[in-house]
Amino acid sequence: MSIEIKDLCHVYSKGTTFAKNALNNINLTIKKGDFVGLIGHTGSGKSTLVQHLNSLLKPSSGQILLDGEDINADKSRLKAIRTKVGLVFQYPEHQLFDMTVYKDVSFGPKNAGLSEEEIKERVESALEMVGIAPELYEKSPFELSGGQKRRVAIAGVLAMRPEVLVLDEPAAGLDPRGRDEILNQVKQMHETLGITVILVSHSMEDIARLVNNILVINKGEIVLQGTPTEIFSKVDELEDIGLSTTQSAYIARDLRQKGFALPENIFTVDAVVDAILDELKKR
Amino acid sequence: MEFIVKAENLVYKYVAPSSSDENSAGDTTDAGVPLLALNGINVGIKKGEFVAVLGHNGSGKSTFAKHINCLLQPTSGMVWVNGISTADEETIWDIRQSVGMVFQNPDNQIIATIVEEDVAFGPENLGIPPSEIRKRVDEALATVGMSEFAGNPPHHLSGGQKQRVAIAGILAMRPDIIVLDESTAMLDPNGRKEVMKVVKQLNEEEGITIVFITHYMDEAALADRVIVVADGKIVIEGTPAEVFSQIDELKAIGLDVPQAAEIAHKLRNHGINLPQGVVTPQHLVEELEKCLLK
Numbered sequence: 001m002s003i004e005i006k007d008l009c010h011v012y013s014k015g016t017t018f019a020k021n022a023l024n025n026i027n028l029t030i031k032k033g034d035f036v037g038l039i040g041h042t043g044s045g046k047s048t049l050v051q052h053l054n055s056l057l058k059p060s061s062g063q064i065l066l067d068g069e070d071i072n073a074d075k076s077r078l079k080a081i082r083t084k085v086g087l088v089f090q091y092p093e094h095q096l097f098d099m100t101v102y103k104d105v106s107f108g109p110k111n112a113g114l115s116e117e118e119i120k121e122r123v124e125s126a127l128e129m130v131g132i133a134p135e136l137y138e139k140s141p142f143e144l145s146g147g148q149k150r151r152v153a154i155a156g157v158l159a160m161r162p163e164v165l166v167l168d169e170p171a172a173g174l175d176p177r178g179r180d181e182i183l184n185q186v187k188q189m190h191e192t193l194g195i196t197v198i199l200v201s202h203s204m205e206d207i208a209r210l211v212n213n214i215l216v217i218n219k220g221e222i223v224l225q226g227t228p229t230e231i232f233s234k235v236d237e238l239e240d241i242g243l244s245t246t247q248s249a250y251i252a253r254d255l256r257q258k259g260f261a262l263p264e265n266i267f268t269v270d271a272v273v274d275a276i277l278d279e280l281k282k283r
Numbered sequence: 284m285e286f287i288v289k290a291e292n293l294v295y296k297y298v299a300p301s302s303s304d305e306n307s308a309g310d311t312t313d314a315g316v317p318l319l320a321l322n323g324i325n326v327g328i329k330k331g332e333f334v335a336v337l338g339h340n341g342s343g344k345s346t347f348a349k350h351i352n353c354l355l356q357p358t359s360g361m362v363w364v365n366g367i368s369t370a371d372e373e374t375i376w377d378i379r380q381s382v383g384m385v386f387q388n389p390d391n392q393i394i395a396t397i398v399e400e401d402v403a404f405g406p407e408n409l410g411i412p413p414s415e416i417r418k419r420v421d422e423a424l425a426t427v428g429m430s431e432f433a434g435n436p437p438h439h440l441s442g443g444q445k446q447r448v449a450i451a452g453i454l455a456m457r458p459d460i461i462v463l464d465e466s467t468a469m470l471d472p473n474g475r476k477e478v479m480k481v482v483k484q485l486n487e488e489e490g491i492t493i494v495f496i497t498h499y500m501d502e503a504a505l506a507d508r509v510i511v512v513a514d515g516k517i518v519i520e521g522t523p524a525e526v527f528s529q530i531d532e533l534k535a536i537g538l539d540v541p542q543a544a545e546i547a548h549k550l551r552n553h554g555i556n557l558p559q560g561v562v563t564p565q566h567l568v569e570e571l572e573k574c575l576l577k
Contacts, residue, residue, distance in 0.1 A: 042441050042471040146340055173387065173468045175339040175498050177537030202471045205542070242473050247501065247542035247564060254568045259575065269542050273549045280555060280574060 001067055001084060001163035001196055003030040003053065008062035010048055010220075022048040024220040026062070030198070030213075035190050037211035037228075038200045041242040045220040046200050050166045053198075054085035066164075083112065086162030090169045092153035093146065101127070101144070101152050102137040108160045126158040129193075130185055147178030151185070158189070165189070168200045183210060204246045208232060208267050216243070232267040248272045286327035287460060287492050288351055292360035295321040295346055295515075320346040322515035323360070330459075333486045333493045335506035335523075339537040343515040344496050348462050351494065352382035365459065380409065383453030385466040389445035398440075398448055399424065399433040405456040416455075423454035426489075427481050443474025447481055454485070460492040461485065467497060479505065500527070500541045504562050511538070524560030543567045 010023040022045050030036055040046045051057040052064055055071050055078055064071050071081045089095070098104035105126055109119045127137065130151035136144065141152050150170070157165065167186060171179035187210055190197045201207050207214060207228065214231040216224035218241040224231055231238070232245045235253060244250075249267035252275065256262050261282075262275045298317050320343045328334050338344040349355040350362045353369045362369045364378045386392055395401035399420050406416045424430045427447040437445060446466055453461055463482065467475040479502055485491045495506060503509050509526040511519035513536045519526050527533070527544040534540070540548070540562075547561040547570075555574065561567050 041473055173465070175537065176539040177339055244472055248546065251543060251546060251564045251567060254564065255571060258568060258572045260571070269545050269549070273546055273553070276546070276550060276571065277553055277555070283575070 002032045003164065003196070004063075004065040004068075005029075005052075006063045006065065008049075008052065008064065009060045010045075010052065010057060011060045012048075014060060022220050023052075026220075026222055028215065028222055028225070030196060033194050033196055035187075035197045035210065035212045036199070037207040037214045038198060038217065039202070039204070039207060039214060039243060040217035044217045044241075046217055047168060048220075049217065050087065050168060050198065050200060053164065053166060054082045054087055056087070083160050084162055085164045085166065086157040086160055088154050088157050088165070088167045088170060090172055091150075092157075092170075093141075093149035096141040096149060096153055096156075099140060100138050101132065101141050104141050104152060105155045105159050108156055112160070122159045122161065123155075126155040127152070129158055129189055130155045131181065145178075147174050147181060150174070150178075151182060154182075162195065164196045164198065166198045166200070169202065170199070171201070171203065171206065179206070186210070204232070204244060204267075208246050216241070218242075228267065229265045233265045285330065286363075287330040287332075287365060288326075288328040288494070289363045290324045290326050290347070290350070290360065291362075293321050293324040293347070293350065293357050293362055294319065294359045295343075295350070295355060296358040319515050321350075324512075324515070324517060326510065326517060326520075328492060328494065330492055331486070331490045333483075333505075333507045334495065335503035335509045336494060336496045336512060337498075337500070337503055337509060337526075337538055338512035342512045342536075344512045345464050346515075347512065348384070348464050348494060348496055351460065351462050352379050352384055354384075380456055381459045383450075383456060383458040383461045385446060385449050385453065385461065385463045387465040387468050389442045389449065389469065392449045392452075393437045393445060396436055397433075398429065398435050398437050401437060401448060402451045402455050405452050409456065419455040419457070420451075423451040424448075426454055426485070427451045428477075441474055442470045443477040446470065446474065446478050450478075450481060450485075458491065460494065462494040462496075464496045465498065467499060467502065475499070475502070498539075500539050500544075504541050511536070522560075523562050527562040528559045 005026050005028050008023055008026040012020045012022050038046050048057060052059060058072055066081060096104055098107060102123060105123045106119050109122050132151055132155065141149055170182050183206055186197060199211060211228060214226060214228055215222055224234065224237060232249050235245050238245055246267045248269050252262050252266050252272050260279050262279060266272050266275055296317050296319055324347060336344045346355060350369060351364060353375045356370050365381060367374045367378060369378055393401050395404060402420045402423055403416050406419050424433055427450050429444060429447050429451060437448060467478050482493055486493045497503055504523045506523060509523050510517055511526060519529060519532060527540050530540050530548045543564045544562040547557050547567055551557050557570050561570055
């Protein structure tokens with residue numbers, strides 16, 4: 001499912017003294033099956049932007065097209081559109097509510113009016129996808145660890161079989177192991193299901209490791225757009241808008257200033273290690 | 284050596300609700316499995332020290348932090364703050380006044396509708412005269428760099444600004460120790476930097492003892508000492524340089540190391556002669572520069 005955003009503007013509290021331009025003339029295209037990282041500091045408009053993707057917020061002006069269809073053109077299509085675009089908010093575990101893990105995940109499919117068999121199939125495959133074992137199906141979601149709760153909440157969205165999955169800071173507040181587990185599963189979902197994934201994150205390290213394309217948003221505008229290689233080499237531009245690149249990229253930059261002939265576009269631990277080794281061998 | 288916080292054989296046991304019968308949990312021990320959240324912690328924190336505590340979720344690090352200001356009391360063993368045992372009911376309020384805590388979620392800690400009123404809440408409850416409160420609030424807000432927001436409603440502040448207001452509220456109580464329990468976890472990189480800067484400054488300029496719990500290794504690398512907790516015990520302890528050199532041990536218990544330490548480790552494995560204890564980017568760049576000149 002491709003996403004096209006045309007001249008999107010969003011004004012909060014329009015017509016009052018508190019009116020604020022949250023999004024300013026956004027134009028972008030996200031290809032089907034892409035894995036996109038959305039970065040920007042707090043208040044830059046990231047969350048406002050992603051909430052437009054399934055019409056939780058409506059544009060003040062402009063359009064959002066999913067496979068060419070304007071999602072706000074026909075109200076009766078809204079339910080279908082929200083099924084196609086799954087949004088996982090920050091701290092999604094706060095939205096768990098049912099008695100058991102299984103029931104919680106089946107809530108969406110049940111409301112979609114699916115047959116028992118279809119519900120079972122979807123719930124089980126969604127839970128398997130996020131690595132929740134069948135032994136946990138009948139447990140209360142509130143007995144699980146923080147990382148497990150969050151994965152159950154994500155399974156609830158996956159059970160709707162979305163074609164676009166938007167995750168807002170899925171690893172926030174988790175410890176390093178919990179973070180790696182969740183992000184590796186997101187990567188796997190992207191690969192096996194072929195869905196379009198949009199990942200909102202503050203962690204440049206995570207973004208660098210996972211995504212194909214990066215969108216950088218600042219003051220409600222898309223200011224940079226490109227592959228991780230293109231974006232993370234723009235250290236100065238990123239810093240100007242209050243962002244940073246990875247620690248490895250900073251180390252490479254500092255070494256270049258000290259006379260190391262390292263390539264400009266390296267930003268992961270392994271790439272920097274290899275480049276340093278090459279450089280030291282030459283001497 | 285005089286310790287401002289000291290724990291000896293600290294054990295904390297709690298009973299997890301049993302999965303089959305939630306309603307009876309809590310009243311009998313056979314309703315659930317007793318868990319040792321802390322299993323023999325021995326540690327001394329010196330006055331003016333900046334200690335970072337690392338550990339995966341469920342390791343017991345927050346449970347330990349809550350013992351420092353009597354939110355929890357030991358099942359067995361002892362904790363002393365400023366030489367006073369935390370188990371003594373009589374002196375709980377003295378300890379709470381000298382130990383301030385900053386929690387993870389900025390939105391859960393601010394109670395007033397105006398920034399300066401929130402900062403005044405603590406001293407008001409201590410029965411301090413209004414003129415003195417005024418002075419303390421102004422000073423506290425200036426210290427965390429939030430004076431210009433004194434009259435603002437807090438809900439328009441960023442996460443980092445809210446955490447700084449929470450810290451100001453503690454400063455107005457004139458604490459000896461500030462415990463930050465993952466206070467940067469919900470912040471963006473700028474917010475994290477703001478909070479880190481204020482915490483470093485309070486430690487270095489005001490001499491306040493800091494206990495800093497975090498999952499961010501680059502923050503822990505700035506502490507005087509790092510304590511790693513796993514399964515309720517202290518498993519690794521030392522300067523950041525000593526702790527972050529133990530890459531394999533840290534990874535085995537599910538923790539990260541700063542990227543600079545990881546790069547140094549991998550280069551060493553490839554036969555590059557780098558000293559142990561390289562954990563910050565600056566240090567790594569310096570050492571590699573030496574390699575280049577050889």
